[in-house]
Structures are given as structure tokens and as C-alpha cells.
Amino acid sequence: MEITYASPSSRDLLRSSPTASGSTKPVRPVKIIPLQHPDTTSYGSPGGFGNSPSSSRSNSLFSGVRGKIKRMTFIDWIEMFLPCCRWIRMYRWREYFQVDLMAGTTVGIMLVPQAMSYAKLAGLDPIYGLYSGFVPIFIYAIFGSSRQLAIGPVALVSLLVSNVLSKIADSSDALYTELAIVLALMVGILECIMGLLRLGWLIRFISHSVISGFTTASAFVIALSQAKYFLGYEIDRSSEIVPIIKSIISGADQFSWPPFVMGSMILAIIQTMKFLGKSRKHLKFLRAMGPLTAVVFGTTFVKIYHPPSITLVGDIPQGIPGFSIPKSFQYAKSLIPTALLITGVAILESVGIAKALAAKNGYELDSNQELFGLGVANIFGSFFSAYPTTGSFSRSAVNHESGAKTGLSGIITGIIMCCALLFLTPLFEYIPQCALAAIVISAVISLVDYEEAIFLWRVDKKDFLLWTITTTTTLFLGIEIGVLIGVGVSLAFVIHESANPHIAVLGRLPGTTVYRNIEQYPEAYTYNGIVIVRTDAPIYFANISYIKDRLREYEVVIDKSVKRGPDVERIYYVILEMAPVTYIDSSAVQALKDLHQEYKSRDVQIAISNPNREVLLTLSKSGVVELIGKEWYFVRVHDAVQVCLQHVQSITESPKSSDPSHEGKPSFFQRFLKQRAEDSLVSELESGNNTNKPSDSTREDPQLEPLLSRRS
Numbered sequence: 001m002e003i004t005y006a007s008p009s010s011r012d013l014l015r016s017s018p019t020a021s022g023s024t025k026p027v028r029p030v031k032i033i034p035l036q037h038p039d040t041t042s043y044g045s046p047g048g049f050g051n052s053p054s055s056s057r058s059n060s061l062f063s064g065v066r067g068k069i070k071r072m073t074f075i076d077w078i079e080m081f082l083p084c085c086r087w088i089r090m091y092r093w094r095e096y097f098q099v100d101l102m103a104g105t106t107v108g109i110m111l112v113p114q115a116m117s118y119a120k121l122a123g124l125d126p127i128y129g130l131y132s133g134f135v136p137i138f139i140y141a142i143f144g145s146s147r148q149l150a151i152g153p154v155a156l157v158s159l160l161v162s163n164v165l166s167k168i169a170d171s172s173d174a175l176y177t178e179l180a181i182v183l184a185l186m187v188g189i190l191e192c193i194m195g196l197l198r199l200g201w202l203i204r205f206i207s208h209s210v211i212s213g214f215t216t217a218s219a220f221v222i223a224l225s226q227a228k229y230f231l232g233y234e235i236d237r238s239s240e241i242v243p244i245i246k247s248i249i250s251g252a253d254q255f256s257w258p259p260f261v262m263g264s265m266i267l268a269i270i271q272t273m274k275f276l277g278k279s280r281k282h283l284k285f286l287r288a289m290g291p292l293t294a295v296v297f298g299t300t301f302v303k304i305y306h307p308p309s310i311t312l313v314g315d316i317p318q319g320i321p322g323f324s325i326p327k328s329f330q331y332a333k334s335l336i337p338t339a340l341l342i343t344g345v346a347i348l349e350s351v352g353i354a355k356a357l358a359a360k361n362g363y364e365l366d367s368n369q370e371l372f373g374l375g376v377a378n379i380f381g382s383f384f385s386a387y388p389t390t391g392s393f394s395r396s397a398v399n400h401e402s403g404a405k406t407g408l409s410g411i412i413t414g415i416i417m418c419c420a421l422l423f424l425t426p427l428f429e430y431i432p433q434c435a436l437a438a439i440v441i442s443a444v445i446s447l448v449d450y451e452e453a454i455f456l457w458r459v460d461k462k463d464f465l466l467w468t469i470t471t472t473t474t475l476f477l478g479i480e481i482g483v484l485i486g487v488g489v490s491l492a493f494v495i496h497e498s499a500n501p502h503i504a505v506l507g508r509l510p511g512t513t514v515y516r517n518i519e520q521y522p523e524a525y526t527y528n529g530i531v532i533v534r535t536d537a538p539i540y541f542a543n544i545s546y547i548k549d550r551l552r553e554y555e556v557v558i559d560k561s562v563k564r565g566p567d568v569e570r571i572y573y574v575i576l577e578m579a580p581v582t583y584i585d586s587s588a589v590q591a592l593k594d595l596h597q598e599y600k601s602r603d604v605q606i607a608i609s610n611p612n613r614e615v616l617l618t619l620s621k622s623g624v625v626e627l628i629g630k631e632w633y634f635v636r637v638h639d640a641v642q643v644c645l646q647h648v649q650s651i652t653e654s655p656k657s658s659d660p661s662h663e664g665k666p667s668f669f670q671r672f673l674k675q676r677a678e679d680s681l682v683s684e685l686e687s688g689n690n691t692n693k694p695s696d697s698t699r700e701d702p703q704l705e706p707l708l709s710r711r712s
Contacts (some may be wrong), residue, residue: 133417230434320693528562565649573605582614
């Protein structure tokens with residue numbers, strides 16, 4: 001395999017440099033690091049440098065997968081399909097069982113009233129909330145990889161269910177319930193597919209600012225939708241804030257104070273217990289007991305005083321759900337957008353919570369496997385009358401704070417839900433609706449992410465604008481439109497950043513061979529006749545025009561940095577620092593060819609510094625390396641500057657007044673001292689120890705070290 005280097009440029013400089021009179025004059029040797037070029041004639045050969053970038057990436061990916069499969073044992077295969085085997089195999093009964101029992105019981109007590117509340121928010125009977133908190137929990141404990149995540153009904157998903165189903169059927173119809181169960185099946189299938197195909201990365205294109213703005217707006221909509229249980233009269237069901245407010249105002253003459261007073265008192269009790277549970281470690285159990293306390297207080301009051309103006313939950317079927325296959329698939333097409341949105345929430349919120357809890361508890365978690373576990377839980381749940389479920393932030397936090405060590409805590413929570421279905425449903429008949437509404441409002445208060453808005457305003461105004469747009473559009477235009485606009489604007493920001501990458505002019509830091517952005521480091525200096533440009537992004541069809549425009553601008557616009565070197569009036573060399581460039585496509589290659597021809601017509605030479613292997617291979621295969629010249633490719637910016645500066649100096653050289661033919665040859669001793677001084681300067685320069693104070697020999701011969709500043 002033939003290997004070529006960038007050293008011909010230095011060899012040419014060692015021989016001679018033309019002066020203005022056409023004669024030649026010896027110059028100081030330039031020491032540069034050789035750059036290895038790929039030999040495209042051996043492209044595709046085994047082990048050759050010339051393997052294509054895409055094939056090398058795919059080969060390394062497949063070889064890594066093959067190696068991982070070969071190393072997997074029988075136990076590893078079982079643990080991959082049944083993650084619960086990981087904690088079952090290492091379970092310490094004496095150490096873990098007590099804390100798992102306490103955590104599971106605490107979360108179960110919290111989940112029973114919350115499940116009924118969220119079912120009402122979704123427009124379903126409370127029993128379907130209990131069903132959704134029963135079977136999915138057991139299935140997730142088997143297939144889920146997180147040991148602390150508490151899944152079940154959540155407020156945000158309930159709002160999404162209500163929003164889409166209310167446009168198809170009335171909440172009192174049986175079709176409404178059937179569609180909620182079908183939606184759970186669709187969400188489960190989508191989550192499983194994305195988990196198996198490892199497509200969770202697609203949701204990364206949704207900015208966190210979009211999710212924060214979406215949840216903040218949803219919190220207001222959820223809270224206002226529960227106002228009817230406080231006010232005592234019906235209000236319009238909508239995902240937009242304006243119709244809800246209009247409905248509240250128009251029905252103000254029907255206001256009833258008993259449910260308002262009771263609901264406000266219960267909400268105050270829940271919030272107080274939540275605050276004490278968060279602020280006092282010895283009272284942390286109060287945080288989980290808040291919803292249960294609200295239900296007990298409200299039920300007791302109703303049983304004693306029987307107020308006629310307070311509506312109750314009513315009769316709830318007793319017993320565990322039976323197996324049934326979801327029906328009404330003719331409406332599945334209209335449910336796809338909501339299923340995708342719920343899947344996105346599951347990836348961004350549930351998987352995010354699970355990964356954070358895994359890090360705190362010292363074990364690894366595969367986000368795609370976690371997504372698959374959530375999907376299986378939803379699929380099995382749909383066969384037992386559950387509507388879509390996902391991980392709950394509040395219940396997961398309580399589970400973690402209660403000391404849960406393994407998935408056994410989730411199984412215990414499921415057992416408590418089973419007991420509630422079997423024995424406690426007759427008691428739920430007397431729960432006030434305003435008590436369940438207070439539980440929902442208390443839960444969504446924490447979704448109002450005003451701290452994130454303050455943080456974004458302080459750190460990144462663009463993200464704050466994105467947060468504001470998403471929040472506003474979700475409030476006034478609805479959930480789907482708000483999310484679509486938020487995602488669209490965030491993608492527009494990404495495309496704008498990609499099409500207009502950061503480009504910097506580099507200068508040399510005094511006393512070093514390091515080159516940095518002259519705007520970031522004002523003390524950095526540049527050289528006359530040379531401009532060094534760094535593009536901090538891949539170069540492809542979308543941004544190459546912008547990059548070419550900036551390069552033309554740098555050629556004519558004089559920067560304000562301190563300049564050194566020969567006094568020339570224009571730019572002769574453009575050095576492209578390509579270390580940050582990870583990829584270059586065919587459009588960018590063609591643009592580089594055009595730019596080279598354009599520069600050549602103006603007697604400007606391009607030099608390339610530090611391209612990575614894949615970029616250099618692309619340039620070699622496209623002929624750009626040969627077009628520009630292999631001698632103009634360098635390992636370091638400093639090497640390129642040395643060579644370019646020698647050429648700039650050769651352009652400005654003029655013959656000395658004395659006749660060179662009459663000059664005597666230097667003695668051996670003089671040549672020895674000159675070489676020693678030169679080597680010493682180069683050593684100091686490349687080590688960064690040069691103090692920018694030239695020695696006597698340097699002052700005597702300005703050509704000896706052209707990169708150092710001259711004493712004025």
C-alpha cells in the first residue's frame with residue numbers, strides 16, 4: 001500500500017525559495033508532522049486504509065453486535081427477555097424485603113384514590129382507573145427493567161385520552177370505554193415496536209423545552225377541567241383554555257358553595273401534607289398519605305352529614321377484571337396521533353425517570369428495553385380493561401424515597417390494588433367527586449414548570465421562546481396543535497443551527513503553537529496574508545453555501561486582531577481547520593472544488609489541516625486531494641502556518657543590495673551555531689515555553705524564525 005505525506009512542501013522549502021528578482025535564497029528548514037493519505041487504489045481491500053466510511057461504521061457495528069451475542073450466556077439471554085430475573089437472582093430477603101414491603105404499601109395507598117381520580121379525568125368510570133393500576137403493574141414487574149418506577153394512570157395521559165375520545169363519542173357511551181381500551185393496546189404495540197427496533201432516539205428531536213411547555217399548559221387545562229366538581233355545575237369539556245373559561249363564567253349563577261368549601265379544604269390538606277412530607281424527613285410518609293387522607297375525610301363527612309349538593313362517585317363494580325379482547329378497531333386510524341403522543345410522553349418522561357432512578361440506585365438500565373416493558377404492560381392491560389398507563393413521577397419518587405430496592409415493591413402495590421378491587425369498592429361509593437378533583441389538582445400543580453421557564457430565560461433566550469410558544473399554543477389552540485407547533489419550531493431551530501454553523505477565525509496564542517478563536521481570545525494574533533478558518537460542524541449540502549459566503553467574507557474583511565509577519569496587502573492562503581468536521585458529503589465536495597478554482601483564479605491557495613479519517617477518505621476518492629495538492633494537507637494548524645508563511649515571505653523577498661556572488665561561505669563554526677540556535681527556537685516554540693523574546697541570533701537573521709514576533 002502506497003503512503004504519501006505532506007512533506008514535499010517542506011522539502012521544496014529546504015531547497016530554495018524564489019525571490020522577487022527570480023533568484024533563489026536558502027530558507028530555514030520547516031519541521032512538520034507527516035500526514036498519511038489513503039491510497040484509493042487499495043479501496044475495499046481487507047485491512048486497507050481505503051474502506052468506505054459507511055462500510056467501516058456498519059462493519060464495526062455488526063462486529064460489536066456479533067461479539068456481544070457470542071459472549072452472552074444462557075442466563076444473560078433469560079435476563080434480556082425477563083429483566084426481573086436480575087433482581088430475583090440476587091435478592092437479599094433480610095435486607096430488601098422489609099423496605100420493599102413498606103415502599104409497595106405506601107405507593108399502593110397513594111395509587112388507589114389517584115387511579116380513580118385520573119379515570120374521572122379521562123372521562124371513564126373510576127373502576128377503570130383501578131383496573132389500569134392492577135394488571136399492568138404485575139406485567140411491568142416482570143418485563144420492566146426499572147426497579148423503582150411506579151406505573152399506572154397519570155394525569156397527562158388521562159388528559160390526552162379524554163381529549164381524543166371526546167371528539168368521537170360521549171363519555172357516557174360504551175364506545176368511549178372501548179376506545180380507551182383500544183388506545184391502550186395501540187400504545188403498547190407502538191412502544192414494543194420502538195423498543196425492539198431501538199427507535200427511542202427518534203424522540204430526542206423533541207426538545208425538553210417543548211415537553212416542559214406542553215406539560216405546563218396541560219396542567220392548567222387539567223386543573224380547570226376539574227373545576228366543575230368544585231363549582232357544582234357542568235362546564236364544557238375541551239383541551240383549549242378559552243372555551244373552558246367561557247363555560248365557567250357563563251354558569252357562574254349556578255355556583256354551589258358546599259362542594260367548593262369541601263374541595264378547597266381537602267386540597268389544602270393534601271398540599272400541607274405534601275409540603276411537610278418533602279420538607280421534613282421524619283414526616284415523609286405524609287406525602288403518600290395525602291390522597292388517602294382526602295378520601296377518608298370526604299367520605300366520613302358525607303356519611304355523617306349527607307349533604308345533597310355534593311355529588312358522589314356512586315356504585316363501583318366489585319371484583320377483578322375479566323379477560324376480554326379489545327373491540328371497535330374501526331376507529332383506530334383516528335387514534336394513531338394520540339397513541340404516538342402518549343408513546344412520546346412515555347419515552348421522555350417515564351424512561352427519563354427510570355434512568356435517573358437507576359443511576360441513583362447504582363444499576364444500569366437500557367432505555368429501549370424499558371420502553372418494551374412499558375409496551376408489554378399496556379398490551380396485557382388492554383386485555384383486562386385498562387386504559388393507557390405509564391410511569392408516574394410522583395409515585396416513583398415516593399417509591400424511591402420509601403427505600404424500594406427491587407420490583408417486588410411494584411408487586412406489593414399490585415396486591416394492594418387487587419385487595420381494593422375485591423373488598424373495598426363498596427366503601428368507594430361514598431367518595432365525594434370534589435375529593436377526587438382535589439387529588440388531581442394537587443398532582444398537576446407540580447407539572448407547572450415555572451422554574452424551568454426562569455432557568456431558560458437566564459441561560460438561553462431561544463429555548464425560552466420555544467417554551468413560551470409551546471405553552472401558549474397548547475393553551476389556546478389545543479394539545480395536538482400545540483405539540484406540533486412546538487416540535488416544528490424546535491426542528492426549525494435545529495435546521496437553522498445546522499445550516500448556519502459556527503465558524504471561527506483562528507489566531508495564535510502568544511508563546512505557544514496553539515490556535516484559537518480570536519473573538520474568544522483577543523490576545524491571539526494572526527499573520528498577514530494568511531487566514532485560518534475553523535468550521536464547527538459537519539459540512540453538507542445545507543450549510544456549504546453559508547460556509548463559502550463566510551470564507552469569501554474573511555478574504556476581504558480585515559479582522560481587528562494583532563497581525564504579524566510579512567507586510568502584504570491581501571490574503572494569499574486560506575487554511576481550513578477541519579478537526580471538528582465529522583462528515584462531508586458530495587455537495588460539499590463539489591463546492592470545495594468550485595471554491596478551489598475560484599481561489600486559484602485570484603492566486604489564493606487552500607490548505608487543509610487535521611481532517612479525520614473519513615473526511616480525508618471522501619476527499620481522496622472525489623479527487624479533491626489531488627486537485628488541491630497533497631503537499632497542502634497538514635496534521636496541525638501550526639504546520640500549515642509554517643509552510644504558508646514561508647511562501648508569503650518568499651513573495652515579499654527582494655534581492656539584497658550586495659551581490660551574493662561576492663559573499664563568502666559561512667564557516668563550519670558559524671553554520672553549527674546557526675543550526676543550534678534554530679533547533680533551540682523550534683523546540684521552545686513547539687513545547688509552548690517560548691516567551692516571545694527572540695535571541696540575538698534571531699535578531700541578526702530575521703528569516704531564522706518567521707513565526708516569532710520581531711522586536712520593534
